[in-house]
Amino acid sequence: MKIATYNVNGINARLPVLLRWLKEFKPDIVCLQELKAPPEKIPEDAISEVGYNAIWHGQKRWNGVAILAKNLEIEEIQRALPGDPEDEQSRYIEALVHGLHICGLYLPNGNPAPGPKFDYKMLWIKRFKKRAKELIKENKPCILMGDFNIIPAEKDVYKPERWVDDALFRPEVRKEFEELQKQGWIDAIRFLHPEETIYTFWDYFRNAFSRNAGLRIDHFLLSPGLEKQVKRAGVDLEVRGWEKTSDHAPVWMELEKK
Amino acid sequence: MKIATYNVNGINARLPVLLRWLKEFKPDIVCLQELKAPPEKIPEDAISEVGYNAIWHGQKRWNGVAILAKNLEIEEIQRALPGDPEDEQSRYIEALVHGLHICGLYLPNGNPAPGPKFDYKMLWIKRFKKRAKELIKENKPCILMGDFNIIPAEKDVYKPERWVDDALFRPEVRKEFEELQKQGWIDAIRFLHPEETIYTFWDYFRNAFSRNAGLRIDHFLLSPGLEKQVKRAGVDLEVRGWEKTSDHAPVWMELEKK
């Protein structure tokens, strides 16, 4: 069972790349972020034609998350992060797929920090931690996955010193990521590759990808015990090199049967 | 000697189509309109690579005219229509090419009429007639060519009754086109094809091209005597059917040696 997360940066602009990736890399369960399309403009038919079911939470211009599954039913649980009925941003979706509890998230970027956007990010994280704690208590296999917009540690960014004041790397944000792990969640990529330099995002500008000036901000957080079923994980770097590609690469992990 | 006029509707958006047309149809002298690009963004190198010299009069967003010539020198005469130093719109360019006096023009659309835009159109036409009269007096071979935004007669529009109040077809505008002809200028297309239905423009919307819901608004006006050298003229309809094409088709005429 191959599970992947991919910030597409515009599902319609990315459609050829997305479809090619689905066809060539065949992930079983996928969380997408930054659809940047209203619900009615999600290319459902094209996704269906390559064999995927899908549920999504889109909004007019920005954000937007989806869960795709290949020949598997997707049972939606909720499509909003609890804790703030006023929150209009479509950044969260939760479903049961193949007995797995999947939470797809697109955590706020938060820049510039400090400021209202950073405040929103911190509040969003607090709401998310609350939901994460509930899920831990359920004691069922669960994955929190998506674009966290959090660089967990110095080794997850090409030049840490340049990022100290950035909302993706500020100490209070990293601390929240640590606290999630203290709840019991396991950072799958780091669990399998404790020391390796692994990036999932490279800015479009200044040839960031060819210079490998990247960040690791797309993550899988596994509920306790699930790590025993994860033997392989990685980043589809090749996709980041395709024409008209996203600034993120797809990130994947393989889940073995118990 | 093949001479052509083509409203490209954005020279950069149209570059593949323009280059393909130049390579396949090999016009010797070309007037372009609606470059929609500032002078520094005219793709000079690409045009040069397919064998054309060029001069242009571009402006930031709209309008913009150019003269291209294949292996021929272009001697610029002026790049503004005389008569209003305040006029900022780049709609006129004049040059000597191969002994021919070429005036490339993009006459204002003028809609909605009545209104300031229509007033500007009428004033522009008056200035243009003045220059045209001067050119007639010079008694040298000269062609006024480009997008006139004038439908000369009922047979030049698919549904005349729908266009009576349009700035392209209003009686006072048609009258000005007639007056140009009274100065001595000869409408080359109509001279060769007195009765044929010939269109040069089809709206993008409502499948105007496939319904042949077109207009004839791109013209060649020949100085007296030049008509004897023109034996063939037409519209490159095929180009209007290409991918990412302009709403105008290229219009051409062939000039024989005396």
Next chain:
DNA sequence: GTAGATAACG
């Protein structure tokens, strides 16, 4: 419908 400019967001 299409193009270009601009603004917002990342």
Next chain:
DNA sequence: CGTTATCTAC
């Protein structure tokens, strides 16, 4: 840099 939306013009 690059995506989407809005605006303007045609």
